[in-house]
Amino acid sequence: MDLYRSNNFTGEKLREKNLSWVDIFEEIPVKVSNSALISAFMTELEPDTPVTQRDYDRLQLSSSPFLERNMEFLIECMDDLSVEQQKFQFYYRSLTRQQAQQQSWLQKRRDENKARKAAGEEPLPEEDPSNPIFKPIPEPPRLESFLIANRIANYCNQINGKALGKGVTQILQSESIRPNL
Known part of the structure; x- marks a missing residue:
């Protein structure tokens, strides 16, 4: 929080505090509950409502749009x-250029001082x-790159979870259909 208040997300400060992109967010549990009116409405619904094929089709959830959207977000990230x-490459090129200029200036100054000493x-x-x-x-701040890295990790975890979940479901379905040998 101190780094955020001072807006000083330099590499040196992050190493000093031993922070990485994983430490930027803290997961907070959220509990969602229905209001009393919704609960009363749910109990008043007709229990024997006929279910049509169209109702089942709505439940058919394809993972393709989910994966496609997450891949688009991942590409943007x-x-x-x-x-x-x-930005960091430009910073390091500028830093290298500045150090070369400093060394050149110091060498000229030393040569000039030698000539001045010789002249008394x-x-x-x-x-x-x-x-x-x-x-x-000034070093560019690293907060934005940490936030982006965290978003990338979240999208990758969501994609892996959805793909793995769908793959396991398909395997179990195929095993239940296949006759026991």
Whole structure:
């Protein structure tokens, strides 16, 4: 919560707090119950209502739309994660470029100081805080990438659960239809 309040989701702070994308959300149990009116209505329903084939067709739940929709969400999340990864790649390229500029500037300053010493002048300081190449580049926040990674894990778990559940159901149905040998 401290990181969220300060909005400081840098890699260093996350390692310091030992956080990963798994730790971002906490599952809270939710209990759903019917109101008294709904319960009374359910008891008043006709128990011998004739059931038609159309009613059974409504219960026929296909997993294809569910899997298709979750795959679309998963693809969107992967695109979002790719955008976040590009932000980090840009940050690290900028950081590498800045470090190269700093080393080049320091080497020039050292060469200049050698020439000044040889001329009997006082050397200049090696670090110049007013120089923009010494200004640190801010690291992009990692909260969004953690949230996206968590969503990807949730979609994968839902897809695995639905596919596994349907596969087991089909196996059990085929075994019950097949005559015992």
